[in-house]
Amino acid sequence: MQRHDTIKTDQLFGLSFRDGANFNCWRGYQAIYGIQNDSLFLVAIISCGELKNGKFNRSQSIDKISSIFGRRFENGKVFIDWFDGNISFPLSNKVLRCDGIFNTTFEKEKVLLISKGLLTKIEEVSNYVDSRNGIDRRDKEKIPDIIFKELKKKWKNQKEFDCSDKYVVTIDSNGYISEVKMRYSEQEIEKYYEMTEYKFCIDKLFKALRALKFDVIRDKGQPVSEDIYLEIWIDDNGKLENWTR
Structure with missing residues (x-):
């Protein structure tokens, strides 16, 4: 059992690191991203749990982002041109695998393929394949x-x-x-x-x-x-x- 009184509460982006955060927000902050004109942008950095009903303190978010990224922060956002990878969104509520912290894989997902911050492809995928004579391993x-x-x-x-x-x-x-x-x-x-x-x-x-x-x-x-x-x-x-x- 993890003792909460031994967890460090260092500061990151001016926010408390691991200070009472659950596994979904263990860094103590949340980053909000958006895709505009096929480009990936960081649009906000907020305190954990601050986002309610789609609202947050935008002025505090702007101060945090501008202090970190400086001139990269333009028109209220930062172009994430260093990111290469995939971003996925569930298309069903059937969970195949979950590590409890970082990654959850759903049976059906929409996957965005990103290269140097640019959206290159959108796919709808099935993450479970029934093989001929294969043993079921959903569970x-x-x-x-x-x-x-x-x-x-x-x-x-x-x-x-x-x-x-x-x-x-x-x-x-x-x-x-x-x-x-x-x-x-x-x-x-x-x-x-x-x-x-x-x-x-x-x-x-x-x-x-x-x-x-x-x-x-x-x-x-x-x-x-x-x-x-x-x-x-x-x-x-x-x-x-x-x-x-």
Whole structure:
């Protein structure tokens, strides 16, 4: 549990950084952008939660922007000519993935492609692709159970090594299992594991799971990979248990 009395409250743009802000406004300020004539502009910097009914203190916003950007601030806005990337807006209320802080991916979105501050393309995309014979992965919380079920089906009781441990299983951008690794840093693995044992367990899990085929997840229309946490325990009798939480 995070202790609020230990969070720093530094100043940024004259506003309190992290001072009581929730995850949607953890910097303590909000920036408002607009697109005019296919160009991306910063039009306001406001205090967190200040924007109500579409209104905010415009004079204070102007003072903040002009003090930061100086001559770049013209006609009440700043041209964001250094920005390259995509901006998306939901077209449905179905959330595919959410990290709880920075990124939320909706099943259907409108994506604006920006290059050096200029709007180059607008697309309506579907971020979920049903693959032929693919396993449904809309609900991420169910995927560890699906993976464990496949692993248990192919598991054979071998006494070489005990592979009880925490793993990360990667589903690649095409929906296939592309990698299995232990959930530790390389330094921890080198320090605490024999490489023969480590390689045996990784290869054993990968061979058991590599035939799985999932549907494809996209982010802003682009296929992405995804890491799934899996923890297994092997009893003395060889029985495999799912300890994923």
